[in-house]
Structure formats: C-alpha cells, structure tokens
Amino acid sequence: MTKVLMKGNEALAEGALLAGCRAFFGYPITPSSEIAEYMARKMPKMGRTFLQAESELAAINMVYGAAATGNRVMTASSGPGISLKQEGISFLAEAELPSLIVNISRGGPGLGGIQPAQSDYFQATRGGGHGDYHIIVLAPSGVQEMMDFAMQGFDLADHYRIPVMIMAEGTLGQMMEPIIVREPVTDLPPKPWATTGCKGRKPNIINTLHLSPEFLEERNLHLQHKYKLIQEREAKAETFMVEDADLVVAAFGLMSRIAKRAVMDARQKGIKVGLIRPVTLWPFPEKAFQEAAEHVSKFLSVEISMGQMVEDIRLAVNGRVPVEFYGRIGLIPNPEEITRQIMKIAQQEGWV
C-alpha cells in the first residue's frame, strides 16, 4: 500500500475525519494548532463544522453540546489549555458524553515552555477535574498511531460513553513520518440518548446534577463499574525483549521509541534489558508490569517529566521490585543518557 508523508498533528486530524468526526471546536495553542488549522481547511468543504471558540472553556462546552446531539466531535489543545478544559471534561465524564480530547503536550507548570513533555500524565490519568472519574488516555508513539488512535479513540468513546484523550508529546505533533491512510468509517453506532428534539419519543435529558445523596452515590457506582470494565478490557501495553530481562525500562509515547534504542544498545553490551511501553495510560496496563515483576530485579521508568508514570508502576508492582526513575523536562532524554542509566544499574547489580 502507498504510504503518505504526514505531520503528526495532521495525521491525527485526518484520522478523526476518517472516523466521522462532524465537528471540531478549538482554541489556538502551540504545539497543537495545526490540528485546528487542518480542520479549518478541510471541514467546511466536507459540510462539517469547524469553529474557533473564544476560549478553551467555550471550546470544551461546545464539544459538550455537539456530543449531546449524538455526533462524533472533538477538541485539541495543549497543557495550559487542557487545564482550562478540566471543568468541561468533568461534566462530559458524568454526562457520559462520548468525545475526543487531544493534548499535544508541552512542559509546565504554568505557561512552561513549548518543548515536548509528558508532565500532564497525572492530570490525564487521574481524571484532571473535580469528582471521581477517569477518562481513557491513549499515548501514540508515532505518526501512524496519531491517525489510528484518533479513529480508535472515537470507537472507545462511543462504546463506553466516555471522553477519550489522546496525549502525545509536542514532538509527535510536529514530526513527519510516512503512514498508511486508513479507510473512512461508515457504520456508526446509534445514540438513542442524544438530545435532538423529542419528535416521536419522550424527552431526553442530559444533566450532571444529582441532589439526592442516594442517587449521587448510585451514579458514582455506575461510573466505577464502567471504569472497572474498561480496566479489565482495554489496558494495553507493548513489550520488547521482556521475557528474559533482568531490568525492564518503561516509557510511553515517542519516548518509548527513544528508550527502545537504548534497550538495544544495552543488549549489545550484554545486559538483559527489556521494554514495556504502556499504550493506554488510563487504564494503566498493570498486568504487563506484574508479570515482568516475577522475574526482573528492577524497573526503570524513563519520562519527559520529573517522575509521574513511575508512581503507577510502583502501585502495580506493590513493592515487590524496586522502581527507579530517570527523566528530564524541557529536554528529552536521549538514547545515550538512557543507556548510561541502564549501565549504572547493571554495575550496581553486579551484572557487569
């Protein structure tokens, strides 16, 4: 099949269109703006809706309204903008409105910088806004997955009636790779709960206010039940040379490809090292780590942050194996740095 050279942000936008995304609402922010720009060029010609909102708050609430009509809709932003969207994401989660939210992430806190980062991991995986909720978080590692995950993201969102986030480092949004462009999706699930006007049926209501304490608890238990199901079914990881490994490096997103290179370098130096790449950040693929914990003596989490996913690995292995951390922010750890970290551990453990 012919491959096409595409920029990550554009591949994601095109993937969303192929998945049947009917509306995009966004607010400009580096390094995610190309998604909005791509949609602004393409969507009007396809008879779909592109609207530049006055704020991130408005954008996410336009998503709320548009998702309530039963259509596939999305927004995209980056760190500071995603923080502003948290109010709306909490409402989307409780109203169970399927929607796609993209974070082409940059370093914080505050305005931070525009360099790629993974420091929004806590925000993405812990819900982010107020209340007990989760959203599904997918972390692509290349431009092909930017397209594929946009499409899968909409499927997951519709299937579980949940907001889905794609979190990709700014680099992934900006870089180009040859990809296979997928076929458009034509068969979309019906959404009888949508508010489209009550012709021929009883009125539908979409709300998140539950003044009865018992009903509020019931709603929360319903959400938790759904989250448990998602944890059981959708947690996903890729493993590389883990079977005989003494040490397992963990990294997600584009960082996982850099870490893979370091793993191969260290293998050449005779170190039995493998890699686990969480594909879903929530649900966190605990099983992959628990299985590896049966035979490895150490984990090393490598992140473009000051250490966030490392906490989930520690929770997953629950003290059975030590979990070390290496990370940078502003800059991206390079393969040589990671190899040095691996060799340092190898020396401490007496493997070399």
Added chain:
Amino acid sequence: MKVVAQRPESLTDAPFHYCPGCTHGIIHRLVAECLDELNLREQAIGICPVGCAVLAYDYFNCDMLEAAHGRAPAIATGIKRLLPDRLVFTYQGDGDLASIGMGEIVHASGRGENITVIFVNNAIYGMTGGQMAPTTLLGQVTTTSPYGRTAEQAGYPLKMAELLAQNQGAAYICRTAVNNPANVMRTKKAIKKAFQTQMQAKGFSMVEILSTCPTNWGLSPLEALEWLEKNMIPYYPLGEFKVS
C-alpha cells in the same frame, strides 16, 4: 365543559420548586406557551443554567441539557451548529449569564449564533443564598454587599441587553418585566418574537426579563413586585434594543 386554561404541553406536571412569589414559574409558563403556540416543542432543545433554574429540565417537556455555570451559550452553540433546523434556547440567570458566563454570552451574540437566550435578571444570586450579582443595583443589600452595593467597592450594575445589542450578530434583543399582567403579556410576545427570529435564521436573540426574588430581597411577593417596578425598571429600561 369548556377548557379555559390548562397546562401547556411544553411543561411537565412536576410541581415547581421555586419560592413563593418568585417569578421563574411565570417565565417558564410563558416559554412553554410560546413553544406550544409555535408548534416547536418536538424540535426544541433547551439548556438550563446553574442557579435557581438548574432543575428546569424537570419542568420543560422537551429535550433538555444542564450546563456548567455560565456555559449554556457555548453548549447551545455546539448543538445548533450540528442541528441548525432545531430550536435551541438557553435559560439563564444574571450570575450565570452576566458574571461567570460573560465570555460565552458576548461571543455567542458576536458570532450571531442562531440561538435564543431567556435571561432572567433578578439582580441577585438566588440559589446560593442572596449574594451580589453583576446586576445588583447600587445601594442594594445582599449577603456579600451587606452595607449596600457601592460603586467604589463593586462598580456598576451591567446592562446586558444594551451591551449585547451593540453586536452586529445580535438580531433581536429586548428587555421586559413580569411585574404586572400587561408586562407579562409583553414578555410573552417578546419570547415568541425571539423564537421566530431564530426559526427565520436571523441570528442571536435574547429576552432579558426583570424578575423578582422575594426570598433573597427580604420582601413579600407583592412588595417584591413593587420593588422591581420602582428600582429595577428605572435602571434597566424596558423595550426592544435591536430588531432585525
């Protein structure tokens, strides 16, 4: 027997939770009567605010959503852009629309978003217990302006109808009151005109309705109606500010 008055089809039979003398109930009925008379109930999608009318989804017998505080115009935008032939309306109070939702309302009107806003202005935050609103009058006592609102400390009350009428995208902007039967009938006429403006795809429409809050104003229902007439109408003049 001849039926001379009945509940509009666009209202459910759920009893209103509003305080005695509150005029939300009248305004709900007027909106519902207009939906019935224009035969729009089955095409209507309404958005409730955060505030006293948050439960309006229990009362309007059409598809309804409830919004985060102030965000109703953004939600209405999302709906209307995907379902342009439906009637989309928001029902918002003064704290919701003129304070926390100022960005959303100004830009929805600026874009000429083809939606209708029912703006209930009672010059106070009702549901949270009587705090100062952006529309609270100078001198008015609230729990957060216990010595009366002063311009020095809290600035001046905002005139939303006048403010939004300046936007080119606004097609119909009107201010009415529900303090007496004549004004109630004028309010109904304005709501109908706003809905028609939307169905003719002319652009943004809003009816600002001066309303009472006897509970938080500390007045009897009758005194509240008098207070509205004596204090609110002089500062918030009634009439059409934009017709197209």
